Amino acid sequence: MKTYVVLWFLYSSVTCRTIFWEESAPSVQSVREFLTRYGYLPEREKGIDFTYTKQAIKEGVRKMQTFAGLPATGEIDKETIKLFRRKRCGVKDILPNNKSHRNKRYILQQGWDKKTITYSVLNGSSTLEKSRVEAIMEAGLAVWAPHGGLTFLRHDAKPDIQVSFVSRDHGDGFPFDGPGRVVAHAFPPPHGAMHFDDDEFWGDNPDEEDDDVTDFFAVAVHEIGHALGLSHSNVKASVMYPYYQVPVEKLHEDDILGMQELYSSINNEHSAEESEETTEAVQSRSSLVPRFTKADSDEDDIPDLCFTNYDTIQVIQGKIFVFEEEWMWVLSDRKMILEGYPKRFHDVFIGLPKYIGVIKTIYEKRNGHIVIFWSRSYWEFSSRFRLIKRGRITEYLIPQHVAELTSVFISDYNNKTYLIEDERFWRFDEEPRLMDKGYPKEMSAWRKVPYPVDAAIVWKGDTFFFRGPRFWRFDDRLVQAHEYYPLPTAQIWFPCDPTPEMSRYITNDEP
């Protein structure tokens, strides 16, 4: 019992309160509970009067949709309702980042500090014999072992990882919810307990068509990831995606990168050459990843630059790069599209993994290299657009709980690199690689600039922010947007005719 109490304090990131759904659309309360449970809304603290505004809930829904890979509408549409009801892991998607949780976060994010890890299976489920569970668990551990250089040994006395089937309230403060929805949760090192909800009908055949049957192997591989220290990933094809999906056959590059991030330091003495990875190795690894095939789109599918939002805009080699869906445009100056564009960005950035379907975060380093961020990873290209290396955003000293960066730019004002995540930003010195003190700061520190921003650029000495169809010019000295902004992006940056709606944009309302 004592252990459970300790676990409860350490791991408030796993919450399992029962949520009741109505027949059709979920109630406001159940939406709010889902969002707080998985970290999309801050948790109410005892004794503090705190209400969630409509806007906060909408923003939470938007974040949840983004993480799941749905269009971020902020609306509770059909697809979103499906997600609320889908089987999933009980661990939070977004880990708390407020200061009082700092120590907790650190504990949540470490790997094991050894390479031989013991485990034990306490019991079988009502539908799966213990021996079958053991066999599947062994197969699941074998999926992860090579990527951390780990060895797993079955050891029933004081195992590092203990696997058990439990139901409802089972003593750790995170009761399961009966059949459906939350199917399992696991605790990170140094405890590594894995709990599977015994109210699920556990099966061992991933081809089983029955929706009521939950594939034990698929869930076990995911929970092992947590027991090894990984958090949830917003990469849909990854094993660490929080929603249940079958079949699980192998790890995604994102899972592998996460493992390397956690275990590379303890492996260093054995394979120092591994850090000197060549582009070739990077590419052969990404070829493990299932390619998502898209029907060849014809001209009609190219978005109209004048009537669209933009995934992002960046200044690279003194030119304006615009990204939308799989396409990119390059402009030599405002309104001057270079010949041959739009092109598919995959035809330009050679070596970028094919599963990256959009470019939302990109910047040019002082040395001319171009860096594309996606999820918690980055890919760095030469000035001739050849892949040089890839890595994780932790190399920019971004905390482990940040799921992705939304914009990155180097300020002309102080030469520092600004790393933006939705509502917060960090200020980073690339030489030497140091984070400035006092960061992250809230985006609201940049007065009259909306957030989250889609793009932040420096063009001819001025800083500009883009969001939706509009942009703002920033006064670095006054730390606020200039008067007379926002203005419509299309008519000012791209060769688009002014429209009667133009005046509509000259307001500070939301886009």
Ligand SMILES: [Zn+2]
């Ligand atoms: Zn999980």
Ligand SMILES: [Zn+2]
């Ligand atoms: Zn539990």
